[in-house]
Amino acid sequence: MKVVSSRRTHVIACAATALAAAMHPLALFAQDPDPLSRLDPNTRFSVEVIIDSARVAGVPTRPLLLKALQGAAYHADNRHIIAAVRSVFHGELDVRVALGSALDESEWTSAVSALQAGVPLEALAKFRGDHSGKPLTRALVVLTDLIQRGVPANEASSAIMQLWQHGAGDGDFYGLWKNVEQDILSGQNPGTALQQRVRDYPGRVTPGSKIPPASQEPENSSS
Amino acid sequence: MSDDAADVQRVLSGDVDAYAKLVDRYYDRCARFAIRMLGNRDDAEDALQSTFLRAYRALGRYQERDRFSAWLYRILVNQCRSIAARRSHRERVFVREEALLLNAPDKRPAWTGEDEEFVQRVLNELDPLLREAFLLKYVEELSYEEMAALTGAGVSALKMRVKRACDKLRERWERIRDD
Amino acid sequence: MTESDPYVDWIAREAKRAVSVDAMAVQRVMARVRQEPLPVRRPARWRWLVSPRSLPLSPLLGAALAAGLIGIGVFVGHYIDRGGQNRTGGPEAFAGTNSPRSPSSDSVRVIKFVLVAPHAATVSVVGDFNNWDTQATPMTRTPTGGTWSVALKLPAGRHVYAFVVNGANGTSQWVADPTAPLAPEDGLGAPNSVVLVGGSAS
Numbered sequence: 001m002k003v004v005s006s007r008r009t010h011v012i013a014c015a016a017t018a019l020a021a022a023m024h025p026l027a028l029f030a031q032d033p034d035p036l037s038r039l040d041p042n043t044r045f046s047v048e049v050i051i052d053s054a055r056v057a058g059v060p061t062r063p064l065l066l067k068a069l070q071g072a073a074y075h076a077d078n079r080h081i082i083a084a085v086r087s088v089f090h091g092e093l094d095v096r097v098a099l100g101s102a103l104d105e106s107e108w109t110s111a112v113s114a115l116q117a118g119v120p121l122e123a124l125a126k127f128r129g130d131h132s133g134k135p136l137t138r139a140l141v142v143l144t145d146l147i148q149r150g151v152p153a154n155e156a157s158s159a160i161m162q163l164w165q166h167g168a169g170d171g172d173f174y175g176l177w178k179n180v181e182q183d184i185l186s187g188q189n190p191g192t193a194l195q196q197r198v199r200d201y202p203g204r205v206t207p208g209s210k211i212p213p214a215s216q217e218p219e220n221s222s223s
Numbered sequence: 224m225s226d227d228a229a230d231v232q233r234v235l236s237g238d239v240d241a242y243a244k245l246v247d248r249y250y251d252r253c254a255r256f257a258i259r260m261l262g263n264r265d266d267a268e269d270a271l272q273s274t275f276l277r278a279y280r281a282l283g284r285y286q287e288r289d290r291f292s293a294w295l296y297r298i299l300v301n302q303c304r305s306i307a308a309r310r311s312h313r314e315r316v317f318v319r320e321e322a323l324l325l326n327a328p329d330k331r332p333a334w335t336g337e338d339e340e341f342v343q344r345v346l347n348e349l350d351p352l353l354r355e356a357f358l359l360k361y362v363e364e365l366s367y368e369e370m371a372a373l374t375g376a377g378v379s380a381l382k383m384r385v386k387r388a389c390d391k392l393r394e395r396w397e398r399i400r401d402d
Numbered sequence: 403m404t405e406s407d408p409y410v411d412w413i414a415r416e417a418k419r420a421v422s423v424d425a426m427a428v429q430r431v432m433a434r435v436r437q438e439p440l441p442v443r444r445p446a447r448w449r450w451l452v453s454p455r456s457l458p459l460s461p462l463l464g465a466a467l468a469a470g471l472i473g474i475g476v477f478v479g480h481y482i483d484r485g486g487q488n489r490t491g492g493p494e495a496f497a498g499t500n501s502p503r504s505p506s507s508d509s510v511r512v513i514k515f516v517l518v519a520p521h522a523a524t525v526s527v528v529g530d531f532n533n534w535d536t537q538a539t540p541m542t543r544t545p546t547g548g549t550w551s552v553a554l555k556l557p558a559g560r561h562v563y564a565f566v567v568n569g570a571n572g573t574s575q576w577v578a579d580p581t582a583p584l585a586p587e588d589g590l591g592a593p594n595s596v597v598l599v600g601g602s603a604s
Contacts, residue, residue: 035533045412046338048399053337055399056344060502066530067588070562073534074576074592084589086337105502106560106598113585113594137560141596145583177583235443243432250428255421268427275431282441342416361414389410396409 035065038072039081046082050089058101059092063109091115098125103136110140117147123157127164135170139163142177149181150190159198172201227291231282242282246275249292252363253299259358260303262347270302277302296363297373300355307351345395349388356384357392509558509600515541515565517579520548523570529563531556536566558600564593 036044047068054061067088071081091112095103098121099111114124127136143160147153163172176197183193224232227248233241253274257267278298285294346354359370360381367378374381515527525541531554532538541550550565562585564576578584578593585594 032533032535041408045409048396049337049341052341052344052399066534066562067590069534070528070592071590073528073536074590076590076592080589080591087588089337103502104559108502109562110560110596113588113596116588117586138598141560141583141585141598144585145596148584148586181581235441237440239436239440240432242435243428246428246431250431251420251423254423254427255418258421259417268424271427272431272434276434276438279435279438280441283443338416339419342413345413346417357414358417362417389407392410392413393407 035069039068040078043068043078043081047085050082050085054089054092057093059089059096060105060108062105063088063092063112087116088112094121095124097121099128106137107140110137110144114140114144117144118153119143119147119157120153123154123161126161134164135168135173138170138173139168142173145177146180146190146194149184151194152191155191156194159194162198163201166201168201176201224287225291228287231285231287231291234279234282242279245291249295250275253295256296256299256358256363257303259343259346259362260351260355261307262343266306270299270306273306274299274302293365293369293373296365300359300373303355304351345392348395349391353384353388353391356381357388360385510555511558511599512553513556513597513599514551514553515563515579516549516551517541517565517567517577518549519565519567521569522548522550522567524568525550526566526568527552527554527563528566528576530561531563541565556597556599559598561597561599562594563597564595 036047039047047064051061051064054064064085067085068081071084076084092108094115095108095111099107103111111124115121127139139160143156146156146160151159160173163176168176179197180190180193183197184190227245230241230245234245250271253271254267257270257274258264261267261270274295278295281298285291346357349357355374356370359365359373360367365373367381370376370381371378376384517525519525525543526536527539527541528534528536539552539554541552543550564578566574566576568574576592579595582595582597585596587594
């Protein structure tokens with residue numbers, strides 16, 4: 001690569017390269033005008049009925065559409081697709097009972113997943129209240145993952161709630177998750193691993209702490 | 224003599240309990256129409272009660288050559304219209320009861336029945352005359368001539384109402400996809 | 403059936419289903435009936451005078467009913483043409499919650515997805531962000547060996563995804579990202595990995 005003389009030009013050249021590398025033509029907004037056409041007509045009817053029920057009930061419809069599309073892409077059995085969409089819809093109704101409706105879309109979906117993972121409804125309800133500026137999505141994503149990795153649902157719920165009540169920030173939850181994941185991979189019992197890491201945190205939790213800048217994280221890499 | 228005519232005869236001869244057989248024979252079907260037409264069970268129950276009461280009072284005018292179901296339905300359709308007209312404007316929304324889960328942690332509400340709710344919802348959105356025509360044609364499966372006798376409207380008016388009802392329902396489906 | 407329209411046919415079929423009826427309903431009718439005097443057969447020649455008539459809908463009443471001013475319930479006013487414009491969507495009260503706000507929607511980040519799959523013929527990412535289109539986002543094999551990657555610009559928030567690994571023999575398999583948080587399999591059987599873009603803390 002040609003060495004450019006001025007610093008400013010150098011910076012611009014680097015930025016342009018990074019941008020070119022980053023831009024993927026179909027990255028974001030797929031322009032399919034009728035995505036549900038991937039479903040067979042009967043399945044589509046049932047899904048549209050559920051979506052309409054969600055609209056009338058005042059809960060998000062996009063997650064239902066996406067679930068149907070995922071099922072279609074996966075070539076899942078039609079009955080399973082309908083059941084999965086319905087499960088998200090019913091999950092949203094439960095979420096609204098537990099948390100109310102003042103949620104952004106990520107909070108909705110992470111809360112539904114938490115319920116599907118086995119978080120008891122009354123445990124979810126403890127997150128209710130003004131959580132603007134608080135990392136509700138992150139807390140629920142971490143909670144859900146920990147249960148998937150073998151921590152009993154009640155234990156995981158109360159551990160995450162401890163951090164939540166202490167005012168743990170996004171970075172704290174992320175750090176906790178990374179550490180517990182490592183511990184489990186090293187062979188530790190998941191519940192124990194979580195307990196130990198949580199014990200490490202309360203004293204050191206700094207409210208409002210942030211995760212590292214986005215350009216470095218999250219890098220989803222496998223090795 | 225049909226069962227219906229025979230039972231009518233028995234009632235007119237003094238056997239009141241024979242009327243229970245007629246009610247039993249037609250109640251469920253009438254209930255289906257009343258609920259689909261009126262959109263809620265309270266109003267439907269009122270319509271049904273007064274339909275069968277009026278039918279009882281008018282039994283002396285029933286002629287054996289008429290089909291009892293058509294005769295009964297004329298009363299039912301009128302009762303549904305009366306009740307619709309009498310009720311004041313009310314917004315009824317099919318919502319689920321939100322259980323007080325914080326007090327009863329083991330009980331999640333059972334969310335069920337989107338299909339029936341959806342169908343009732345789209346029917347409720349139709350203008351009453353269109354809904355009535357649609358139900359009589361495609362749920363009760365009457366001929367246009369029977370519908371004309373029942374409603375007092377002409378056959379071509381009824382055909383137009385049915386067509387418009389179908390158009391509206393079709394539009395309603397299209398709208399779901401525009402979300 | 404209904405002018406050969408599948409949607410309307412479906413509505414008719416569903417509407418034809420029996421409704422559940424209160425077991426005591428017939429008894430309630432009979433209780434009231436028994437309080438009535440016995441009906442008496444009327445002579446035939448009076449029939450035209452006393453036979454039950456269809457309740458006529460006066461033009462005004464008909465119009466009022468049609469305009470939904472006299473309620474037959476539900477969402478009156480929301481699907482009526484206003485000056486030729488059709489309302490779309492549901493009742494106003496719910497308009498907000500159906501499109502919940504995106505989390506800090508002004509922020510978009512570059513996320514790099516990486517998977518080690520040395521024996522794969524092709525690999526792609528599939529997820530919420532590309533409408534689960536398995537063809538939309540192919541990954542590139544690094545020159546050095548079995549690592550596949552792609553960088554995407556994603557809006558802030560939670561996204562679910564998986565990798566689709568295609569073998570040379572035509573097999574195709576969805577795999578979770580081994581180092582990403584997991585969401586539960588929800589009856590579809592597909593693995594669900596989660597990426598959170600941007601901090602949710604402000």
